[in-house]
Amino acid sequence: MSRSSKGLLVLGLVAVFAAFLAMPMLTVRALVAAAKAGDEAALERLVDFPAFRESAKTELTARLMSEMREDSRSHDSALGGLGMMLAPMLVGGAVDALVNAPTVAAMVRTADLPDPADSGAPPPPVEAEGDGDIRQSYGYRDLNTFVLRLTDPDRPDEPLKLLLKRQGLFGWKLAGIDLPEARPETAAT
Template identity: 55%
Template sequence: MNRKLLTGGLTALIAAFLIAYFASPVLAVRGLTEAATTGDETALRARVDFPAFRASLKEELNAELVAQMRADAGSDNPVLSGLGMLLAPSLVSGMVDAFVTPQAIATMVRSARAPDPMDRPGQIESPAPADEDKDTVSQSWAYRDLNTFAVTLTNNRHPDQQLALLMERRGLFGWKLAGIDLTVPSEDDAL
């Protein structure tokens, strides 16, 4: 009888651990979404790894910019295009460093709009959302691996407008926003 009780208790303990382990990113996403919706800067600062997020955004924007420049290179002056490719990363880096703030993160979460490095930091909308915007963004969640959880945000008014926020595990149950993926494949691409 004691053996059955011990086995049952151990099974319940393992099940509770696994549920908490795999459900913890959903709770972290809910906390991030709530902080973004209410404009709580302190809560956003606690839920975002800003250096990692900035590095990820720089990488994504630089890749997008290089791809655009390569597409435009055929019609333009190749010397000017090459110079642009050399200077673009430093320009993007400076803009991203100034751009990525708690307010910018809140705007991304609320709007599902990819950041535009050409926006000046003063042009970012205020963290207080309008009532009509509350239900315009839908979320889908998926693990990319055991330590990376992707939250794909889709603007319901513009279904082609998506971005994925990448949460990374910190310890057993902690998660922080640490990356962004601007090239979210659509369901049609996956087939």
């Protein structure tokens, strides 16, 4: 193999490695752009909705169970135990009804979870939301998971982490969520 052939081979391998590392960042940029534009078709291509729903169900159920365990009122009643048994079903139904392209777009624009009370209401117009202040950071969690961290400056301790998972060698899709830790309620003064 000649010296120029080896150089081209090395250059080609470097280009493939750079593309391998850069693809999730390009997917994040496309996801954010589609969310800001309200482009549902693009969001449908960029989100693995079944995996995202399962992740949201797991996260929300864990948070709800944790909050119920910490609530002293739930320990004192039979209703508390019933609530802990029914919580996964209730969360599952709400997630199935809520998680769609407009909801994901709103999450990306606001760094906030949707309010289940708004499930029947149409999503607010894109211009009505102050999406310019949301801070974005991202990085690899592992070789097959890339994290987009969205932080509202008004709630810096409650970042929303969206997880992109590798789909094949170069493809990435939004497939999970890490919710901010539930903050204990403080007594109003």
